[in-house]
Amino acid sequence: MNNNWQRKHILSLEDFTVAEYDMVLSTALSFRSVLQSKTKKVPALQGQVVANLFFEPSTRTRSSFELAAKRLSADVLNFSPGTSSLTKGETIMDTVTTYWSMGANIMVIRHSGAGVPLNIASQLDKLNSGVSVFNAGDGMHQHPSQGLLDLFTICCCLDADNPRISLLEGKKIAIVGDILHSRVARSNIYSLLAGGAEVHLAAPPTLLPMLFKETVNSKYQERLFVHWELKPALEEADFVMTLRLQKERMSEYLLPSLREYHQLFGITHDRLKWCKPGVKVLHPGPVNRGVEISSELMDDANYSLIGEQVTNGVAVRMALLYLIGNYKG
Amino acid sequence: MNNNWQRKHILSLEDFTVAEYDMVLSTALSFRSVLQSKTKKVPALQGQVVANLFFEPSTRTRSSFELAAKRLSADVLNFSPGTSSLTKGETIMDTVTTYWSMGANIMVIRHSGAGVPLNIASQLDKLNSGVSVFNAGDGMHQHPSQGLLDLFTICCCLDADNPRISLLEGKKIAIVGDILHSRVARSNIYSLLAGGAEVHLAAPPTLLPMLFKETVNSKYQERLFVHWELKPALEEADFVMTLRLQKERMSEYLLPSLREYHQLFGITHDRLKWCKPGVKVLHPGPVNRGVEISSELMDDANYSLIGEQVTNGVAVRMALLYLIGNYKG
Amino acid sequence: MNNNWQRKHILSLEDFTVAEYDMVLSTALSFRSVLQSKTKKVPALQGQVVANLFFEPSTRTRSSFELAAKRLSADVLNFSPGTSSLTKGETIMDTVTTYWSMGANIMVIRHSGAGVPLNIASQLDKLNSGVSVFNAGDGMHQHPSQGLLDLFTICCCLDADNPRISLLEGKKIAIVGDILHSRVARSNIYSLLAGGAEVHLAAPPTLLPMLFKETVNSKYQERLFVHWELKPALEEADFVMTLRLQKERMSEYLLPSLREYHQLFGITHDRLKWCKPGVKVLHPGPVNRGVEISSELMDDANYSLIGEQVTNGVAVRMALLYLIGNYKG
Numbered sequence: 001m002n003n004n005w006q007r008k009h010i011l012s013l014e015d016f017t018v019a020e021y022d023m024v025l026s027t028a029l030s031f032r033s034v035l036q037s038k039t040k041k042v043p044a045l046q047g048q049v050v051a052n053l054f055f056e057p058s059t060r061t062r063s064s065f066e067l068a069a070k071r072l073s074a075d076v077l078n079f080s081p082g083t084s085s086l087t088k089g090e091t092i093m094d095t096v097t098t099y100w101s102m103g104a105n106i107m108v109i110r111h112s113g114a115g116v117p118l119n120i121a122s123q124l125d126k127l128n129s130g131v132s133v134f135n136a137g138d139g140m141h142q143h144p145s146q147g148l149l150d151l152f153t154i155c156c157c158l159d160a161d162n163p164r165i166s167l168l169e170g171k172k173i174a175i176v177g178d179i180l181h182s183r184v185a186r187s188n189i190y191s192l193l194a195g196g197a198e199v200h201l202a203a204p205p206t207l208l209p210m211l212f213k214e215t216v217n218s219k220y221q222e223r224l225f226v227h228w229e230l231k232p233a234l235e236e237a238d239f240v241m242t243l244r245l246q247k248e249r250m251s252e253y254l255l256p257s258l259r260e261y262h263q264l265f266g267i268t269h270d271r272l273k274w275c276k277p278g279v280k281v282l283h284p285g286p287v288n289r290g291v292e293i294s295s296e297l298m299d300d301a302n303y304s305l306i307g308e309q310v311t312n313g314v315a316v317r318m319a320l321l322y323l324i325g326n327y328k329g
Numbered sequence: 330m331n332n333n334w335q336r337k338h339i340l341s342l343e344d345f346t347v348a349e350y351d352m353v354l355s356t357a358l359s360f361r362s363v364l365q366s367k368t369k370k371v372p373a374l375q376g377q378v379v380a381n382l383f384f385e386p387s388t389r390t391r392s393s394f395e396l397a398a399k400r401l402s403a404d405v406l407n408f409s410p411g412t413s414s415l416t417k418g419e420t421i422m423d424t425v426t427t428y429w430s431m432g433a434n435i436m437v438i439r440h441s442g443a444g445v446p447l448n449i450a451s452q453l454d455k456l457n458s459g460v461s462v463f464n465a466g467d468g469m470h471q472h473p474s475q476g477l478l479d480l481f482t483i484c485c486c487l488d489a490d491n492p493r494i495s496l497l498e499g500k501k502i503a504i505v506g507d508i509l510h511s512r513v514a515r516s517n518i519y520s521l522l523a524g525g526a527e528v529h530l531a532a533p534p535t536l537l538p539m540l541f542k543e544t545v546n547s548k549y550q551e552r553l554f555v556h557w558e559l560k561p562a563l564e565e566a567d568f569v570m571t572l573r574l575q576k577e578r579m580s581e582y583l584l585p586s587l588r589e590y591h592q593l594f595g596i597t598h599d600r601l602k603w604c605k606p607g608v609k610v611l612h613p614g615p616v617n618r619g620v621e622i623s624s625e626l627m628d629d630a631n632y633s634l635i636g637e638q639v640t641n642g643v644a645v646r647m648a649l650l651y652l653i654g655n656y657k658g
Numbered sequence: 659m660n661n662n663w664q665r666k667h668i669l670s671l672e673d674f675t676v677a678e679y680d681m682v683l684s685t686a687l688s689f690r691s692v693l694q695s696k697t698k699k700v701p702a703l704q705g706q707v708v709a710n711l712f713f714e715p716s717t718r719t720r721s722s723f724e725l726a727a728k729r730l731s732a733d734v735l736n737f738s739p740g741t742s743s744l745t746k747g748e749t750i751m752d753t754v755t756t757y758w759s760m761g762a763n764i765m766v767i768r769h770s771g772a773g774v775p776l777n778i779a780s781q782l783d784k785l786n787s788g789v790s791v792f793n794a795g796d797g798m799h800q801h802p803s804q805g806l807l808d809l810f811t812i813c814c815c816l817d818a819d820n821p822r823i824s825l826l827e828g829k830k831i832a833i834v835g836d837i838l839h840s841r842v843a844r845s846n847i848y849s850l851l852a853g854g855a856e857v858h859l860a861a862p863p864t865l866l867p868m869l870f871k872e873t874v875n876s877k878y879q880e881r882l883f884v885h886w887e888l889k890p891a892l893e894e895a896d897f898v899m900t901l902r903l904q905k906e907r908m909s910e911y912l913l914p915s916l917r918e919y920h921q922l923f924g925i926t927h928d929r930l931k932w933c934k935p936g937v938k939v940l941h942p943g944p945v946n947r948g949v950e951i952s953s954e955l956m957d958d959a960n961y962s963l964i965g966e967q968v969t970n971g972v973a974v975r976m977a978l979l980y981l982i983g984n985y986k987g
Binding site: 046047048049051075077079080090091094095097098099100101102103 | 718721722724728729965966971
Binding site for chain 3: 370393396400618636
């Protein structure tokens with residue numbers, strides 16, 4: 001596997017290089033074959049400790065990281081904020097340094113505040129801790145492992161034996177839904193643009209402000225398009241990525257009703273007719289059936305890559321834990 | 330160990346055959362000697378993932394399954410519904426397929442709704458998932474591993490070196506308590522009748538309706554007896570199984586008071602004099618001391634098999650996980 | 659490693675002998691080098707089950723015990739009281755015997771009631787269970803592993819290659835803060851006095867009653883001093899141990915305000931000038947920054963041993979689990 005990995009933390013896809021994307025994709029491919037083997041485990045991180053610090057709860061993502069770490073033979077510590085000393089007045093950084101002192105080598109951090117993992121990583125670096133920080137979702141900022149598993153899923157769909165980011169060249173990919181609040185969308189935009197795809201965003205204006213594009217810090221911005229209607233985003237699209245709609249958005253007056261949202265932006269078999277033949281649909285989960293996507297489409301294996309995304313999530317997280325766990329600063 | 334096991338899921342004892350009961354008993358016996366060895370672990374399920382999905386909380390049963398899985402060298406994922414995406418509007422089946430996609434091989438499911446594990450199993454089969462479902466208690470329906478560990482405990486009591494279901498032939502077994510709401514009773518009735526025992530149920534009429542017998546779908550129903558008094562059930566009994574009394578039943582007006590219940594149906598040293606000499610008492614736990622059973626009797630090792638039941642629970646669950654984990658459809 | 663360890667349970671430091679302290683220190687030193695090795699794990703407790711029964715929640719201490727147990731290759735069961743059968747009316751002792759029957763070899767118990775672990779240990783002994791009980795903090799009584807990791811940290815500071823309790827001979831150690839309610843202070847007082855140190859307690863009278871000394875059952879009481887002011891405790895001190903201040907104490911009218919407490923008893927760079935050059939500061943964590951200790955001092959590696967304490971916590975708990983796990987009664 002790759003020896004020339006040069007990144008200690010996984011914080012954001014904003015500055016990922018094409019070479020890095022390809023390293024992740026090829027390493028994930030190796031681990032996917034480990035997962036299909038009989039033993040399913042490798043001793044790659046034996047003796048290392050992965051601490052899951054989920055300040056914002058998420059069973060699904062935590063389980064995926066936990067399984068990835070266990071299959072690399074790491075020891076896993078789960079931190080549950082409900083019963084933590086945070087309620088006792090400790091700062092987040094004190095919690096983090098405690099886990100470092102205890103022996104954690106990698107900290108997987110989810111937090112509702114954008115930038116918290118980055119801030120933790122830079123403080124841990126100042127302390128020469130040697131600890132790697134893995135952002136598992138920070139506020140509306142980034143969710144890099146989701147972006148990379150989506151990338152891996154799309155690239156495997158285009159060439160199962162040799163997934164590489166250049167496969168995205170010239171593809172049209174639609175991202176539909178609550179773009180404004182989505183860390184998933186923000187991660188995907190960077191990886192898809194870096195791969196040469198055209199990225200078309202579609203959402204009602206309250207969830208996709210006119211100035212959204214200005215906030216995207218990519219040199220490939222000219223391939224990023226904003227739509228307040230579904231059709232222009234879906235026309236001739238190769239892939240459609242739907243996003244989870246937080247029901248809280250309605251009480252914030254950003255949405256009229258879930259029913260109206262589905263009528264305007266929900267993805268259905270019918271609407272996929274606008275796309276290229278062979279179009280595939282992704283969703284980061286958990287899905288609101290009948291809102292972002294129709295229940296029938298979600299369960300249609302001819303179109304849906306949702307199950308693949310979950311399976312690939314373990315392989316991609318194994319790859320990333322492996323790469324940062326073996327990085328020698 | 331047994332190669333001719335033909336069951337992929339453990340859902341109910343209703344249709345278990347004598348051959349299957351004996352396979353479970355002999356496999357559990359092997360694992361009990363593993364537990365008494367120095368190493369205590371076998372690599373039987375190495376690389377396999379057991380997901381404990383407890384939609385209804387239970388530390389005791391979850392710990393027993395977790396330990397059984399770990400001693401078979403499986404990786405264990407615990408799902409905690411409190412912090413789950415269920416609160417985010419996902420269906421149970423979406424949660425289940427997510428864990429399948431993540432790589433779970435066996436799902437241990439506890440749910441307050443009768444039939445939920447069966448429904449999940451049939452949907453997973455339709456998807457050709459290869460996942461085994463293990464019902465760890467569904468509503469008032471079934472709790473098969475409890476039934477099998479009770480069976481193992483009774484049979485070991487009758488012949489420690491060769492527990493087999495035919496040992497029940499001609500034995501009289503009383504089940505006392507809240508039969509109506511008990512999935513434990515429903516599982517035990519099937520196994521005990523299949524083994525040739527006479528099963529005598531005793532409870533106040535509110536907890537044991539006259540028509541209860543009609544709901545039992547066993548060809549051996551003629552050996553099932555219903556009593557609204559304790560004495561006829563206990564007379565000459567070989568084993569007395571007591572059930573946990575949910576204190577909620579009082580607020581539902583099904584019970585006058587715990588004190589009165591204990592006076593009429595509580596098991597004590599005195600009342601055991603009605604039984605055969607050498608009678609033994611079982612309880613699935615947790616016990617309300619002084620309600621279902623007197624505190625003194627519970628702690629009397631001459632009568633109580635309660636500790637044995639817990640110990641055997643790990644061996645029986647190892648056996649069942651082993652059998653379904655190695656079943657090739 | 660040591661074969662002449664004679665203690666089955668770790669309940670209190672009150673009756674620890676000098677030989678026992680030294681055995682713990684030398685065993686912990688061995689494990690600290692295991693932690694610095696590449697593999698970080700030893701098979702010392704393979705097949706053994708460590709059950710963490712934390713009736714009072716504590717992520718930090720539970721993680722430390724969990725990691726210690728995993729690095730000894732034990733299987734770990736975590737008991738979460740929130741979802742437990744305790745709410746179902748079971749006694750603590752019934753929960754404990756259930757875990758014993760399930761196969762637990764060591765039970766790590768934290769409880770808000772002083773004496774609960776001792777009581778459990780003596781009941782388990784009466785049952786000839788063979789189970790070891792490890793007190794992880796009981797009410798205001800004892801927290802022996804904290805006392806021993808503090809001792810190890812201080813002794814390593816005095817002689818990193820050969821930590822032994824006699825190094826404390828003639829040292830002056832101040833313990834500052836909420837002595838009255840602190841199980842940490844109670845454990846530390848016994849170990850420090852046994853090692854030959856002078857122990858100076860400092861706190862406001864509400865947190866350090868005049869008669870406190872009478873409650874300390876050590877033959878070395880003449881080396882224990884009580885102060886209601888900070889200065890006499892700190893003058894010429896070699897080590898300063900600060901204690902966590904429970905904010906609840908204010909609502910109990912034991913404290914005027916956190917600000918005033920910090921002005922009178924908070925440890926700062928300035929106040930350390932009263933101490934010996936080279937003085938070091940300890941705190942059991944989690945810290946209220948700016949209350950017990952100034953934020954700057956806490957982060958100053960020239961003075962603070964707080965990170966060391968956490969790291970040593972894993973090594974000391976490994977040592978103790980190893981010693982009791984291999985004790986043959």
